[in-house]
Every structure is written in structure tokens, then in C-alpha cells.
Amino acid sequence: MISILFALLSFGTFASSALAQDPDLQPLVTPKKTLSGKKVPLGDTPDTGVGAQEESSEKMAVEIEGAFPVVLGVKAQNYTSQLGGMAHFYLPHFISPFVDNYFSAGYQGFGLPGGSNITVRIFPIFANLALSSRLSGSSDRSMIASIGVGVGGALAYLDTPGLVAPNLTGYFATQIRPGFEFGVSEMVSITAHTPVLFLFGMNNGSTGRASSLIYLMPTLGAKVYF
Amino acid sequence: MVNLYRVRTRILSCALAILLNAGTLGCGSQNQVDPLSLGETSLTDMLYNFSLNVTGGFAGSVGYSASHPYWSIPTNSFTTFVSPAAGIVVESGLGSRGYFVKIQHTGRLATRIEGIGLPTLRIGDSVARGQTIGNLVGFSGYDFVDFYVFLDGVSVCPMSFVHSSFRSTIFTGSLQACQ
Structure with missing residues (x-):
């Protein structure tokens, strides 16, 4: 009985590979597409290990997220959270098929306790690298985990009623960006991340201390490949 | 109401100044403003x-x-x-x-x-x-x-x-x- 089952399994494997390689039978086998939209050559299986995008090195993507930043640490008492957003622009891989490279830009705002109309407006910009790994699912319904690191800068100013022109201050900025991507279709994914952003200045302000800010920013967004 | 033209001009000039000076730099006021300083003092x-x-x-x-x-x-x-x-x-x-x-x-x-x-x-x-x-x-x-x-x-x-x-x-x- 076992030998019969083994034989059937072997025959099935052979048959599928034979079908895949026989040019006369090619139209009967539908090529699979990966999450990134590129067709996988017949006879190959979609990638399942680290670097889920290695077959889509020429693909680009745009990701738009809504964010709700929350200041961390003792400084949290000085700020209230407001909705913000981030946009990410993924470029074709140039370092490795296993490493995503993308640029980020966005906006976060923080109010002050007490219901005042004062808002600290922050505009960060990053250049990022990320590692990703497909966790489960077929090529079209995959869940991808990723973790990225970004470096860049941020502009910020204090917005208050009556302000004619903003006094912009620049900061150095870094971020650590872990998250997940859930494939909805061949070209569209839903993303969720929990980046932590670090802003720090070099000059001592009126307080005599160099300014810094650390905040967690849960995000939810959509990613489109093209 | 914030003047958007002045905001855009100010952002571009400040970005260029920051790139050239590489560090925290306040732009636009005779008194340098650091908005994050509000959070520095408890x-x-x-x-x-x-x-x-x-x-x-x-x-x-x-x-x-x-x-x-x-x-x-x-x-x-x-x-x-x-x-x-x-x-x-x-x-x-x-x-x-x-x-x-x-x-x-x-x-x-x-x-x-x-x-x-x-x-x-x-x-x-x-x-x-x-x-x-x-x-x-x-x-x-x-x-x-x-x-x-x-x-x-x-x-x-x-x-x-x-x-x-x-x-x-x-x-x-x-x-x-x-x-």
C-alpha cells in the first residue's frame, strides 16, 4: 500500500515537471504570479524563504500610511498625539535582492496639553534599507514580515495662531521600522508597521540641552506595486 | 492664516541651509527657535x-x-x-x-x-x-x-x-x- 502511494506521489511529481517542461503542453499550465506581480518561470516555485522580493528586483512600489505618533519617555507629558502620515517610495533593488531600499517622507504633529491651539509640526525624511521574509500563504496571499532602518533628517516648527511664517528647525533623524505586509491581490498589499523615530539636534537651545524626541508611530497603509 | 508661498520658500531655503551647515539650524527668525525645546524641560x-x-x-x-x-x-x-x-x-x-x-x-x-x-x-x-x-x-x-x-x-x-x-x-x- 505504501509503495503504491509512493509511486503515485512520484508519478505526480514527475508528471508536473514533465508538463512544465513540455512545450506542447505549456498553454495548459497557468504561470504563477508572485506578490510583486512578476510571472514565475514555469517549473520554478515561488520564493518562500528570506528575501521574498528577489524575483522582482525591477519592480517599484508606493506605500501610503496613516499614522498616530505617541511620544515615549518622560517627555510624553508635554505632548498630545495627532494623526499624521508617511509615504514610502520603493526602488528596484541595488544592494541585494534580499534587501529593500526605499525613501520615506511624512508629517507628524503634536499638540500641547490643556487644549491650546499650539502644534509642533514635524516633517521627517529618511533613506531606508529593510530585510523581509515571507511567513506564510500562497504567492498572492502572503504575509511578509520586515524590519528596516532609516537615516535622514527632519524639519520642525511651532505652529500657533497668528504665526505669519514658520521658524523651521532642522534635526537629524533615524528610524527603526518593523512591520507586516498582507497581500490582497497581485499588485496591492495592506501594511502595518510600528516604527520608532528618533529626532535629535546638535545645538543647545534656550534650555541649555540639545533637543531630542523619541516617538512610536503605529501605522496602517496600503502598498501598490507597479 | 499661514502664507503658503512664504512657507514653501522658507522650507526650501531652510533645507538648503541645513544641508550646508549639517546640524540643527533655526531659520527665519532673529531668535533661533527650537520647537522641541518645549519637551526638554520638565x-x-x-x-x-x-x-x-x-x-x-x-x-x-x-x-x-x-x-x-x-x-x-x-x-x-x-x-x-x-x-x-x-x-x-x-x-x-x-x-x-x-x-x-x-x-x-x-x-x-x-x-x-x-x-x-x-x-x-x-x-x-x-x-x-x-x-x-x-x-x-x-x-x-x-x-x-x-x-x-x-x-x-x-x-x-x-x-x-x-x-x-x-x-x-x-x-x-x-x-x-x-x-
Whole structure:
């Protein structure tokens, strides 16, 4: 009985590979597409290990997220959270098929306790690298985990009623960006991340201390490949 | 209403200045403004830290109470008023007692001085502790300047924030400074 089952399994494997390689039978086998939209050559299986995008090195993507930043640490008492957003622009891989490279830009705002109309407006910009790994699912319904690191800068100013022109201050900025991507279709994914952003200045302000800010920013967004 | 053209021009010029100088750089004001400095100072740091440059004491002043949630300080005691602590100017205008300036010291703490002459500071300017913010002048018959302290937007008694070197000058006789 076992030998019969083994034989059937072997025959099935052979048959599928034979079908895949026989040019006369090619139209009967539908090529699979990966999450990134590129067709996988017949006879190959979609990638399942680290670097889920290695077959889509020429693909680009745009990701738009809504964010709700929350200041961390003792400084949290000085700020209230407001909705913000981030946009990410993924470029074709140039370092490795296993490493995503993308640029980020966005906006976060923080109010002050007490219901005042004062808002600290922050505009960060990053250049990022990320590692990703497909966790489960077929090529079209995959869940991808990723973790990225970004470096860049941020502009910020204090917005208050009556302000004619903003006094912009620049900061150095870094971020650590872990998250997940859930494939909805061949070209569209839903993303969720929990980046932590670090802003720090070099000059001592009126307080005599160099300014810094650390905040967690849960995000939810959509990613489109093209 | 923020002028969008000026905002765009300012962003581009500031971005270029930051790239060239590689570091924190304030743009656009004669007084460098660091908006994140509001989060650098804790409320605890502000306790007993205010500078009140009162030369003649608070004689004749009206103290803080629930029905009078601020200090009224006579103008004949001194000629200038200074910022009690470092901060950023967030409001400025003409009130019932004269011109006023509101300074945000931390995310939670702010002070307002009303009854001064035309201030030289603009909204968005940063000030240092002890920096002159205006000259005291009589206005419409009033000869007091009103000093408010706001914690989370609510007016509180300033006494807890006044530095010890100035507390002895506060008149605490029959008129309590805080009630």
C-alpha cells in the first residue's frame, strides 16, 4: 500500500515537471504570479524563504500610511498625539535582492496639553534599507514580515495662531521600522508597521540641552506595486 | 492664516541651509527657535525657577484667588518686565490692560503678562530666562500688569514657580499672594 502511494506521489511529481517542461503542453499550465506581480518561470516555485522580493528586483512600489505618533519617555507629558502620515517610495533593488531600499517622507504633529491651539509640526525624511521574509500563504496571499532602518533628517516648527511664517528647525533623524505586509491581490498589499523615530539636534537651545524626541508611530497603509 | 508661498520658500531655503551647515539650524527668525525645546524641560524643572524682576516688591499688588486667577503687580515698582523662564512666544496682542505676551515654557506650562507696552517680540520667537519682553506703561487708567501662569491651560497660582531669590520680595502680609 505504501509503495503504491509512493509511486503515485512520484508519478505526480514527475508528471508536473514533465508538463512544465513540455512545450506542447505549456498553454495548459497557468504561470504563477508572485506578490510583486512578476510571472514565475514555469517549473520554478515561488520564493518562500528570506528575501521574498528577489524575483522582482525591477519592480517599484508606493506605500501610503496613516499614522498616530505617541511620544515615549518622560517627555510624553508635554505632548498630545495627532494623526499624521508617511509615504514610502520603493526602488528596484541595488544592494541585494534580499534587501529593500526605499525613501520615506511624512508629517507628524503634536499638540500641547490643556487644549491650546499650539502644534509642533514635524516633517521627517529618511533613506531606508529593510530585510523581509515571507511567513506564510500562497504567492498572492502572503504575509511578509520586515524590519528596516532609516537615516535622514527632519524639519520642525511651532505652529500657533497668528504665526505669519514658520521658524523651521532642522534635526537629524533615524528610524527603526518593523512591520507586516498582507497581500490582497497581485499588485496591492495592506501594511502595518510600528516604527520608532528618533529626532535629535546638535545645538543647545534656550534650555541649555540639545533637543531630542523619541516617538512610536503605529501605522496602517496600503502598498501598490507597479 | 499661514502664507503658503512664504512657507514653501522658507522650507526650501531652510533645507538648503541645513544641508550646508549639517546640524540643527533655526531659520527665519532673529531668535533661533527650537520647537522641541518645549519637551526638554520638565514641569519639575520649572518649579521655583521663575525670575520675577521686581525691584520694589509687590506692595499694593492683588494676589491670586479663585475669583482673581492671576497676580496684579503695580507698574510703579519697576520699568521693565522680563521673561520668567526660557520659552517660545505663542501669543501676542492687545488686551484690556494693554499689550500682552504669552510664553510657552514647557508643553504644559505657560505664562502671560498683560499690561506692557508694545512688545518687540514676535510670535514664534524664543526667549531666555530674564530676557526683557516689554516695558510697563499705564493704559487706560490702569497701573498694574497682570501675571498669569497656566498649567495644562488652567490658570494656577504662580507662587510654586517663583525662584527663592524673588520669593522674599513678595508681599505676604495681610494680602496673601495665593488664596
